[in-house]
Amino acid sequence: MKADLHVHTEYSPCSKTKIKDVLIAAVKAGLDTIAVTDHNTIKGALLTKKLSKDVKVIIGCEKKCEYGELLIYGLKKEIKSKKFTGIIKEARKQGAKIFISHPIDYARFPNMWKKLNDEVFKLVDGVELYNGRNLFNKRVKRIAENKKLAGVAGSDAHYSEELGNTYVIYKKDLWKEVISNKASYYHNNNVLNKLKYLLKSFLLKWF
Ligand SMILES: [Zn+2]
Numbered sequence: 605m606k607a608d609l610h611v612h613t614e615y616s617p618c619s620k621t622k623i624k625d626v627l628i629a630a631v632k633a634g635l636d637t638i639a640v641t642d643h644n645t646i647k648g649a650l651l652t653k654k655l656s657k658d659v660k661v662i663i664g665c666e667k668k669c670e671y672g673e674l675l676i677y678g679l680k681k682e683i684k685s686k687k688f689t690g691i692i693k694e695a696r697k698q699g700a701k702i703f704i705s706h707p708i709d710y711a712r713f714p715n716m717w718k719k720l721n722d723e724v725f726k727l728v729d730g731v732e733l734y735n736g737r738n739l740f741n742k743r744v745k746r747i748a749e750n751k752k753l754a755g756v757a758g759s760d761a762h763y764s765e766e767l768g769n770t771y772v773i774y775k776k777d778l779w780k781e782v783i784s785n786k787a788s789y790y791h792n793n794n795v796l797n798k799l800k801y802l803l804k805s806f807l808l809k810w811f
């Protein structure tokens with residue numbers, strides 16, 4: 605089964621994708637599961653879940669903190685804190701899973717993740733191993749292997765046609781397989797494609 609764990613909707617300031625188009629694109633891409641991870645809100649995820657008939661929707665968000673961004677999965681309400689430790693505390697209280705978004709991605713400078721050490725790794729469930737827009741996934745993989753971190757994968761779609769270009773492949777229990785490093789991954793290797801969407805977003809000042 606296929607899970608794209610990083611999807612934006614029009615509830616992100618940098619995306620105009622309508623929720624119905626996200627769902628159409630998910631079905632078209634053959635995805636069983638998507639995590640809607642809008643910037644700093646679960647509103648888009650809640651609505652997507654309500655409207656979805658065929659695709660399992662994980663309520664998530666991509667939350668900004670002082671070090672960079674975190675992908676949080678399995679939320680019931682909004683996270684209020686803007687600080688790393690505060691976000692972790694709130695997310696854990698809700699039983700959510702926490703992963704560092706694109707931990708190494710020089711194209712996002714100065715928004716790249718600023719603190720990659722054991723102190724941080726022990727508080728999260730893992731890292732975003734494959735991001736559909738990241739040109740530096742190989743470096744992330746090296747760290748994840750080195751530190752034995754669990755990994756998620758997602759397209760980081762801001763446009764519906766990006767959905768499903770990167771995803772987690774699992775058999776039965778997504779989180780169990782991800783956390784125990786038993787899941788596998790499909791990822792977007794097309795550099796030109798990545799550059800196209802990075803540029804598109806940058807030109808629109810949405811990036
Ligand atoms: Zn964005």
Ligand SMILES: [Zn+2]
Nearest residue numbers: 610612666760
């Ligand atoms: Zn994102």
